[in-house]
Amino acid sequence: MGSKTDFAGWWRKARGRAALTEHLDTTTDAGVRLDDTHGAVDADFVALGLGGTNMMAMLWSVAMGRRVVGVELRGDPALGVHWNIREDFYHHLGLIDQLMAERYPEERLPRRGDGRLFKLRETFYTPHTEPGGIYTDEVISGFLSSLGDETHVAGLIHHTEFIDDRWADGKPTRVLTITDPPRPPECHDPSKIGRDIADVLDGPSTFQIGASEALVMMRRFLEIIEEMDLAAGVEPRVRLFLSHRVVTSDPGDEGYVKWFRQEEGFTGLPDGRKSLRIEAVRELDYKGKFRRVRVPGTEVLDLGTPELFMIAQGFNSDDAERLGFKQEDVKVDHHDGRGAVVAQADYLAGLMELNVHGRLRRRIASEFDKDGHEYWVRQIAVGHEDDPEVGWILVQVPDFKTFDPVLAGLVQPGTDRKSKEYLGAHQHLLREFYLEQVALITEIPVHELDEIQMPYGPKLFSLVERVGADAQVATNGVVAGDSFGNGHFLTSGGAITGMVGHSSRVYQYWLDRDAGTAPEVAIRDLAAAIKKDTDGWLHVSAQEFSQAVPINFGQERIAAIEKQTGRSSSLRAHTIDATRRHRHSLVPLNPSDWRRLVIYAGRLHTHDLPPLLDTHPLCRDTDEVLVADPAMSGSATGGMTGGMTDDMAGAARS
Amino acid sequence: MNEQPNPEFVQRPKGDAFGSLGETVVARTLSAGPLRTLRERQKALVVLCVGTLMIILDASVVNVALPSIRADLDFTESQLAWVVNAYLVPFGGLLLFGGRLGDIVGAKRVFMGGLSLFAVASVLCGVSGSQEMIIGARFLQGVGGALATSVVLGMIVSMFPKPKEQSKALAFYAFVASAGAAIGLLVGALLTEGIDWHWIFFVNVPICAVTLLFAGRLLNDRRDSGTVGVDVTGSVLVVASLMLWVYTIVQAVDHGWTSGRTLGLAGAALVLLIGFGIRQRLAKHPLVPPEILLARNVTWTNVTLALAVTGPTATFFLGALYLQQVRRFSVVEVGLSFLPVAITIAAVTLKLAPKAMRKIDPKQVMVLGLAVMTAGLGLLAFIPVDGVYVAHVLPGLVLIGLGTGFAVPATLAAAVAGATRFDAGVRSGLVNTTQQLGAAVGLAVLATVATARAKDQVTGGVALDAALTSGYSLAFLVGAGITLAALVVAAVLVKPAVPKTAPTELDPTRRSTPIEEKVTLAGAKDADFLALGLSGANMTAMLWSIAMGKRAVGVDLRGDPYVAVMHWNIREDMYHHLSEIDRLMMERFGEDRVPRRGDGSLFLLGECFYNPDPESPGDARADEVVSGWTPESHIAGVVQRVEFIDDRYADGKPMRSVESLGSYDAPMVPDPSRIGRDMGEVLRERSAFQTGAQELLIILRRYLKAIEKMDLAAGVEPRCRLFRFHRVVEQTKRRRGEPDGFTRDADGRVRVHIEAIREMDGKRSYGRVRAPGTKVIDLGVPELFMVAEGLHSVDAKRLGMEFEHRMLDHGDGRGPVRAQGDYLVGLMTIYVDSRMRQRVASEFDRDGNEYWVRQAAIGHEDDAEIGWIAAEVPDFRTFDPILGGLVPEGTDHDSPEYFAGYQHLIRDYWLRQVSIITEIPLSDVRRTSIASTPTLFTVEAKSGVDALVARNGVVAGDSFGNGDFLTSGGINTGILGHAARVLTYWRRRADGADTDSAIRELADGIKADTEAWIDVSVPNFAQPARACANPVARHQVIEATRAHRRAIAPVNHRDEWSRINVFVGRLYSYVLPELLPTHPATRPENADAPALSMTGLASVNAATGRDDPPPYRNEMPGMAMSDG
Structure with a gap:
């Protein structure tokens, strides 16, 4: 297949260096006048x-x-x-x-x-x-x-x-x-x-x-x-x-x-x-x-x-x-003992055709990395009055998240990062995480969200x-x-x-x-x-960049965490930075995205959003282990979100 | 700015924001003024590069002057290396210190200060009359050079923050840096030979003076107030240690490697080095933060670099000595001898290495470069006493140049590839330092090795030339060994610059259950009816099957129906078919087992499609109707206006005739008698409805989904079972031990296996792979399966489907040719309203031959955003931008310019056709938004030989x-024809017919429907009969034109439909201008003159006091036909 394509390319090149020598085409380029500066010189503004x-x-x-x-x-x-x-x-x-x-x-x-x-x-x-x-x-x-x-x-x-x-x-x-x-x-x-x-x-x-x-x-x-x-x-x-x-x-x-x-x-x-x-x-x-x-x-x-x-x-x-x-x-000091840090965050943005209506809903939540560190992530849902097609939802990516398909078990270790399997699985993980987060802010189950049309996204944005x-x-x-x-x-x-x-x-x-x-x-x-x-x-x-820290955060606390995890704070900072860079390297933002739309075809969700529940999503499950071990909850959330939102939806319906 | 938590933030939430309690934006560190203009910065770049060139050049310029210096100042062979090393050691040792100093006192100050010191030291070098003085002066030169160059990279990076400009500026700098050494040899040679060695130093003074003058004007003194200290102690320790190491190595020749003196000095150097290490751990602001060395690749790339730079440094030093002392080359000849190396390094560094690094990982480039370099040094290890330059020296030099050009930039790239916002500066400073220090220590070792061997040989009675050659050979061999060691380190210990896996230390991700794995397989096997491809035809066939009490399964590669699959003109029968399905469903299953809409009302297909109630608007989206958001509305608009424009020439003159059909009375009640009518008869009727393809398909899909649910x-x-994102297992993609997607049982029936796929957006095309973790699904042997997957069905092809083309004789002497045409189809946001307008017109090629082309405009009742316009391309059009004068002759077809020109011509042609068929001025059309850009689409009239592909x-x-697709023949044939044949199949089966005869009848029915469609289409492929002198040649030109046109941007429709290329502009929501009675070619030819927009017109009317809207056409300049 490859050789055939290569040959075709070569033939086209060889044949097509010049235009067709014999042709019947009458084409000329009739341009549009673009040189009229009447009233445009020395303007006030x-x-x-x-x-x-x-x-x-x-x-x-x-x-x-x-x-x-x-x-x-x-x-x-x-x-x-x-x-x-x-x-x-x-x-x-x-x-x-x-x-x-x-x-x-x-x-x-x-x-x-x-x-x-x-x-x-x-x-x-x-x-x-x-x-x-x-x-x-x-x-x-x-x-x-x-x-x-x-x-x-x-x-x-x-x-x-x-x-x-x-x-x-x-x-x-x-x-x-x-x-x-x-x-x-x-x-x-x-x-x-x-x-x-x-x-x-x-x-x-x-x-x-x-x-x-x-x-x-x-x-x-x-x-x-x-x-x-x-x-x-x-x-x-x-x-x-x-x-x-x-x-x-x-x-x-x-x-x-x-x-x-x-x-x-x-x-x-x-x-x-x-x-x-x-x-x-x-x-x-x-x-x-x-x-x-x-x-x-x-x-x-x-x-x-x-x-x-x-x-x-x-x-x-x-x-x-x-x-x-x-x-x-810009640097922001959150007064958490770490001094001023660059104000930056990664977000996944998407437009879902679900009826957020005239609503501005925001959520802030905790996520935990492997070492049990807490991170705060935000989501926002923006709609439009009487327009069921507008559901702009932005979800923050916790800084530890890699979207690595190898880690997720979607591709074999050693798979080339440029291979279509790797990139495909990566895109899948982005979408999966996005839908999980959308489920949490909209209270609509993931499997329902998966069927909803997305004219845009999820697209990774890096905000600095x-x-x-x-x-x-x-x-x-x-x-x-x-x-x-x-x-x-x-x-x-x-x-x-x-x-x-x-x-x-x-x-x-x-x-x-x-x-x-x-x-x-x-x-x-x-x-x-x-x-x-x-x-x-x-x-x-x-305040949108503030991150979770214990109240008594300080050198002693840092030392204790370092001892417990065997990982130095500076190395962790480097790892987070490398993680962020890894994410960015896979999905560079392209301005043409606004012009060349790639649409995920699906349903228009015209129903109202389910009512907000008083209970935290993790408290809707009886498994207390999740609550007792914050270090595990990050992975638990990743694994359970879909199921949790099913329950949430059930509760909402009841 | 405020340094305390802002009390205003304490109460949350406030406004739209949401966060924690107290944050403070920290005052920025920007202390210099804004950047200068590009032109000034470019000049500043030149100034920096001149300064850098001079400093780098001074590391090598002495090489060719060494014999003269030795002779003048009585140096021994091994001591002579001090002239070079006294410069290199402080240079390398102080680079990091200089960088930090720049951050504190200002880069411009450090650059100018360093340069001034360098100039003074150069004068001292030039006037040196003793060994001590020249070594001391060279040391000072090294200090000045280190200070000046340490800040250059940082200044360039901050002067050119834009990536593209930065890469240009850095590449310019890299060229100067890489070629500097070789240029130094040549300049040194010219000066030494032309005047004397003193002038290689004096010449720096005027250059320094001029550079300082311009630097003062063009550079900015940028400081980083965030940098608060510099580790002077660490700097002294590292320089002292390295100086002592070099001294120890050099003196080992005289005192022996294991002598107490040598060991003592080495011990002292080691203590200093350990002291430096300890200092770095304790210092508040270390030169090299210890954790940097632990970061990915830093240590081993620096080790590789230190070893790798030994080779080229030794080559310049020892090679120059060999050519002068053994081969008796003049100084200028020596300089010229190294010119090929300079050219090779420059070419590879600037051109080949960046390309190679883009294609393959820098690590591999590094390994390749080191291998080549090792080979070059290995070659030089065999230089004979009477070596010929071209045969014995040049090949080695070129290989070393090649290797250096690849290896050094690749090593630098690998060393800083993993740099973060926090450590990028330190990392690049570190590699600079390593580069210089590696060169210094390596040179010391190799010079010492060469001297020791030569000394031994002379002592042993060997002739001086042979002894020297032997020494150099051994040194080159050791150099090759060191480079080989670098290669091993690089290959084994250095990791790829682009990590193969993500940093996963903190990510707790474990695979969550993928969505596609949650499917159950109940009711999927051995279905009565299996639809491969959930097209309109297949979904309707599924509905008929279910309505007949059968179990149906559907498989589709994609998710929901696409957004941009055209707008359809639908014949009245559609309403009756859907209503009949509703009736059968109610009759068979009763209300309880018929799906309901979101508002609880019964989900009736006919009513969702078209509701005769005059209060029911027909412009809703399918999901809005189905979900109950707008339960009173429906999706199909009634076609109230059908217009035919015939603009063909008659008797050599442009003529226009316009025919308009009257308004249409939509059906008020379903009529079951219209099921199963002859397709030719159906297609010849006027279209009753218009609907977005996606909307109709969604109604069908939601209904099926609701039944399944x-x-x-x-x-x-x-x-009903639906498997979206699934396909029949591909023969080529299946894994070992897995069955093929289609397997034939002994009785000739086909068993079907499907797999879940994941779709990937590869920007230019979709890729699809099996969803990880999923298994092949056995759908068993359905009683009947139907493949309807759109044009170019892979599954039909696998099952042996063959086609026959419809041939037409246009009476032009060419005989029967394939009935085909190319169309441009796109969606403009023009309010075409409830209208189907078709036009046929004449176009003329360069020879004056006439061609007929057709256009169609399809709108939707009360929807201002729907203006689907199809325009046929006359067969003589190439859209070749060279012919169009957009790009010069000879432009490569694969170049962006050529492609863009082609795209522009296509769009321009299409917009002209849009303007002509809509009568909207071209200037307004050009400003109107295109929701889906025109795509070149080929229509060929063809049908399968036999629809039956399995038992x-x-x-x-x-x-x-x-x-032809102009009047939506495809969808009507599929849904009203083929699908209803499945109804007949089940009825025949219910009547007792066996499967074989029923399916035979089904296949024949499908064939008959498609043939009827093609028969109806024939007029739309017709071309005027015309006499032609050489029909064969003409045929060849037309075929070549067609191939040319289609080859530039082939369209893969399977992917393109869900990838919409938007041109943003206005939404034209005014009523279309009235059709004029005149032919466009007879109107004034000022189509491109800007005209008032309709809104502008309203405002102008008000301004001029004309309250009545003026007749639209009177205000608008007329259209002209584009050609012909």
Whole structure:
């Protein structure tokens, strides 16, 4: 078989170095015009990266009468996660609508497809319209209203539930805390603009929304303004470049000469400001990997020197890095005697088609390694009001977990790690662990979960908190959003920090400028505020990394454990690090996962989640040995979870 | 930042968060400013590399000048090694110290300080007039060099944090480092010969000055405030110990290896070394934390490295002496002699070694390199007194160069492969140190061995040249032995850089019971009906069987029906068939044994599929209907609009005719008389319903599953068993002693064995292996089994299924050719609504020949997300990006650029066709999201010769044959035709027919259905009759074009359906524009001009005061046909 394939490959190569010499094909490449910079030069505000942070900043800027430009590499929003949104976001949208209405006559305000005014706040949520499994485009186009469905895109959170399944006094204990759902606001409240982000994040979430739906809402608003202004022949308030990037080299290039001759998209002026040059790119999907190259035949577009530009392109922004921006790991001291440790954790994320409904459910529990050390792991389930297809569930991986198929007895010792048997078994273990954890937070038995459709995941994510020292990277440029720094993603801190925090600081920037503040002073304040917001997020996130330690943890205790286990603490730290690296090496995160979906076909689970039980999962079994020996409970949990959840489900049904 | 627990965190839970009681974010250690721009960092890289080159070069530059230095300063042969070692020992010994110092006082300061010291020491070397002075000055040079180079790697890593840039920068550095030694020889030779040996040192001064100047401007002084101390005592101890070791070895020639003096010195050196070890255990901030040495691979890779570097170092040192003293080469000739080594090392290090390490583990590369190096040193051990350079020296040198190029980077990679966030810096510092110290000690040993042997030989009366040669030979031999020892250590003690197993010390995982092992086998054996492949045809056949009181078993390779298996146009009969199954089930089993939906109501297939109640919406997902989430709704939308567009040319001119069928009156009650109708008659009728393939299949699957579940729960013999993620045991994959999946009994009936499989996502394809721990399941001998596994059924092929192709004569002189066509099929989120629109049009090739192509658009009632568009590809299209001008001539077909160009042309062609059939402007279509990107799909009209493949088995569905798929002929033929033939089978059996005659009739019925489908399809394969001057040549070009098109990205449909490639964009939820009466080719050719989106249009209308929505087409630029 192999030889046949090889021969075929060779023949294709040999035959196909040139195109068919005799052919009947009339193909020519009719490109699309990508070089129109009308209204895009020397803008007031340029957004590099059109995520939530930058689009909100653009909206604030337009509402403040500024001319804005957005540059985005990836076309339309594609982020497939679901966000928990704090109430402040609603107020921000409301104020943008209000400012737009105050500044522009009605004929310059965007409208929905059915002719009604397009208001961000109303599209997002009103008490009078219906939620559900809908697309933002269906609301904006007027499609749903034409069917008689008056809808909004966000869902309300009706259930906020916390499960604490950590061990206490050497025994599994369950504490359930169910809080009243926050009351949704009736109208927007301008006094809530610009609040301290730590306060915002420490408050409860009111709404849930698909990330791409929220982003599409903002994108369409900006697109329509651009279209209207271009059609009216006036200077466009908005210009969007949606398959463009700041000029750079193709990361696929390997030659040194090219590297050293790489074009600069950012060119410096003597006063430290940067002017920007962008290029149109084509995305190549080649054998599962995405690459991007400049569209053949297109020229570099000069955007001139904006008064302010903001880079918010997600984690690891190349543009920020090219301007000298650098992040460092965030360290957190849990006051457990071990000093400051890097804030990091591994999570498995997945979207299951099960009806979590308008619910935010969190669980924290104890897991134990071979030596009996306790670890805390968290899970979160996020749904959407009246949409049975949304069940985003994230589960933390305890640091000792390897997902090693040899250890699990799935493949023979010595099996090559690159073999398909090994990788297949590894994928299986990831899924098995994920479903076990999902069962614990949803109280749905594993064998039922196994039959439920999964449009995404389980995907291993490695979360490492990183942050920059200063958001300002040029006299006229700042870094924001996740590109500046990231805390924990468990409660959508990133979305809130960027869309509610950083972007509204741009609003403040324009307020300051209107009040006569010099640009260099206003941008310094902006950078400081961005940093303060992210620091607030980091503070709120810190607790999400805390790990179990005995109260009297200290050198004596460490020595006792070392003596008992015959394993030194530093070696254990190394083992944990090596374990983590092993996990990462097998399943590297690939951004194309959001675009090339691999779906686990199954059932749509529309039933409500079973009721939460008061008893800890381990206490639902009579086998007291499990309770008495924490060292064994890790393996016991692994072996029994499926059965336990059967019992749980039985109890729930009764 | 706050260092105390934040009291705000004490009360939990608060907001959405949940955690423990008190945490503090610790202030970051970043103390330097942000990074500079890439251009500045690239310049800084060059500065660092120049500094490094000079320092590394100085280790070897003296080699060619050694004879001159010896002559000038009266060195003995063994003492001469001090000139080299006085540099190497402090250099190696202080690398770790320098690194730590850099963390504390700043890397830039240490680099510049070290470089300044190096410059001063170079001046001292240059003016040296005595042995003591040059050795002392060389020592100072070593100290300066160590300080400067110790921080370079760290600076490069922190300057280039992005992996790709970092690897480029590091490779650049590696090239300088690896080629430096050889360049040193050449530079040294040129200077010594051209001026005198003093200038090999003086030349450093201007280079240092320039480097310092640029370093001051371009480097940042980055400090790590987390590093709080440096172990000065440890550094002194290790340097002193090593110096003493080298001295002991070197002086052993004069005093004897076992003399009291030698032993005493060795003892003292040992004490110092032990002192260093103790110091490292006690020091608060040791140079080498003892636990690092215990980590995986650290000790043994360092041992290997220390031994391995002896070889190349000795080669430069001894080889230079041999060529100068024995062969009387000039200094420049010596320098040039080593040039091939430099080139080999550079080429291998930069190009071959990284590739080799990607393909195989660094350990294996290391072993390979050491073996080659040993061979090279072994060759040099046989150099004759009158050796010829090309014959006796060059081969050895090249082999050593090759071996070094492979072994050294591989050893470095293995040593740091297991590094963690905590020890990466220390590990790389350690290997640097080992590299230098290994070279120093190794050189001392080999120089001593050579000197001792030469001395003995001279004493014994051998001529000086022969004695020297003998000494060098022995040294090379010892060097080969040392390298061999390195090889043994590497092969036996070093572990692969990529561990074969995970670190499992803490993981308590024990195998939990796999899900697939929990299945029971009740009711699985000797079923009445066995369905291989849970397709629509087979699941409906199972339902008919159960409704007839039979026991049915289903086996499928995958889990649930896939998400993206197209949208189907279904004939009205489907409703009647499903309703008849419901009736039979109720009649036979009564309400108690008919499954129920989630809301407790009876699970009726007909009603779930289509509910005539006008209040029942027809856009629900199957699971929503079945679970009771939306019990009032159903899955099938009614097709209210059927439109045919004929855009073919007539009389040489583009013509358009549009035919639209009126609205459709869906059936109000089931009609059993429509069961078993002639398939041709069924397929010629207009489609009544549209449904997502997945939704219909799920309804069938849930029903079967519910029966299985209720029977198993009731403890009665299950009427139905389903084995998902199972397949018939593959002949090639079965294990020793296991039966084949299909075994024929003596009477010709087939017994079936299946196995559980695990599906793996290999990114580019699915892999499937037997689920570990599971055993083969014997399903016995079913009375009837039916294979319906879609196109390309492996099981049908194994059972000997043969096909015959439908041939068509297009009247173009080529005679009968296979009826086939290529289609691009994809899903756009366009609101096509309750519409089935088909179009046929003319396309023209380069020679002006006409081709007919078809498109179809399929939507769904009230569902804005469904716009399945199929577009036929004219046979002349290659999608060749070279022809399209997207990539240059000669681009490799396997390159990403070529593939991407092909992909772009396919997408572009398809979008144009979408625009034409939907009348949505191309600019809007381009911005619309594609939920499943267009896939090239080949349709060939063919059918099996005979559906009967065993005495008890038939092949059906698409596995048996295919016609055209534009109007969902396949699913209708399978579900309404083939499956209902199974009903007839059971009726014939109930009437007393024997199995053989009943199955014969079944097989003939299947064949008749498929043939009818193909007959109905024939018009969709038709092409215009056209005169052709050379039909044979034309046929060949078309065949080549077709092969070319299909070969670039072959699609494996078995895998692709559940792997969706999404293009994100807008959801087009507006009503489709009205069909225009004009042919697209007669409209203005500005299709690519950007047009307003519909939402933009609404806003513009409001802005311009036009309240009434303007006629859509008046505002839109028209379409132009892409070609022809």
